[in-house]
Amino acid sequence: xxxxxxxxxxxxxxxxxxxxVAEVEAGGAEYLHIDVMDxxxxxxxxxxxxxVAALRPHSQMVFDxxxxxxxxxxxxxxxxxxxxxxxxxxxxxxxxxxxxxGQIKDLGVKAGVAINPATPWETLRYVLPMVDLVLVxxxxxxxxxxxxxxxxxxxxxxxxxxRHEQGWSYEIQVxxxxxxTTAAMAAEAGADVLVAGAAVFGAPSVREExxxxxxxxxx
Ligand code: DX5
Ligand code: ZN
Numbered sequence: 134x135x136x137x138x139x140x141x142x143x144x145x146x147x148x149x150x151x152x153x154v155a156e157v158e159a160g161g162a163e164y165l166h167i168d169v170m171d172x173x174x175x176x177x178x179x180x181x182x183x184x185v186a187a188l189r190p191h192s193q194m195v196f197d198x199x200x201x202x203x204x205x206x207x208x209x210x211x212x213x214x215x216x217x218x219x220x221x222x223x224x225x226x227x228x229x230x231x232x233x234x235g236q237i238k239d240l241g242v243k244a245g246v247a248i249n250p251a252t253p254w255e256t257l258r259y260v261l262p263m264v265d266l267v268l269v270x271x272x273x274x275x276x277x278x279x280x281x282x283x284x285x286x287x288x289x290x291x292x293x294x295x296r297h298e299q300g301w302s303y304e305i306q307v308x309x310x311x312x313x314t315t316a317a318m319a320a321e322a323g324a325d326v327l328v329a330g331a332a333v334f335g336a337p338s339v340r341e342e343x344x345x346x347x348x349x350x351x352x
Contacts, residue, residue: 136350139164141330144277151191160343164197166328171202175275182215189216201274206233213240221245254288264303272309277330281310286322293323313349320350
């Protein structure tokens with residue numbers, strides 16, 4: 134398995150954002166994870182499409198935009214226009230999830246769907262054939278630096294088994310509390326894309342930590 138690393142800019146130094154993004158790119162990160170929070174779906178407020186657009190000319194990485202917002206259908210076009218390559222919405226924030234995923238794909242970008250720790254993966258059963266990525270939250274969303282919830286690994290295992298049985302192609306992403314130890318656990322369970330905020334941007338060498346996490350995941 135060739136797991137990918139997705140550093141989350143939530144834990145970056147926002148006063149040096151372009152430089153920090155360049156560091157993780159130099160370290161070989163495949164995805165740049167961009168956490169968008171609205172103060173409603175989650176308690177915290179972060180960034181919007183302006184920041185995505187500002188970073189876009191500075192990076193070749195896949196811009197992986199994680200929308201932790203209510204009514205994401207109102208904003209997906211703005212994020213696609215700003216340069217997102219992949220837009221992930223929460224199952225819990227979408228009354229018409231199937232429609233919203235279709236809307237993202239119609240914009241010509243990849244579509245992901247995320248589930249909070251309390252949400253069973255079975256709620257995604259009828260959208261799994263159409264998504265490019267399933268994000269299994271391994272913390273309750275809202276803040277960086279929280280503790281990994283290991284019981285989420287059974288969702289990852291079941292999603293990996295089902296994908297194999299059905300011949301589907303979504304990537305499985307984990308987000309929250311990923312560090313050198315939990316990266317190995319998540320990869321073992323079947324995760325393909327590992328999001329890491331505090332572990333990457335809090336490391337002595339941001340650039341080197343990307344490679345260290347990847348090596349921990351690939352065993
Ligand atoms: C949590 C965010 C995460 C967060 C992860 O609400 O979705 O992407 O940045 O941060 P760490 O890796 O520090 O748990
Ligand atoms: Zn995230």
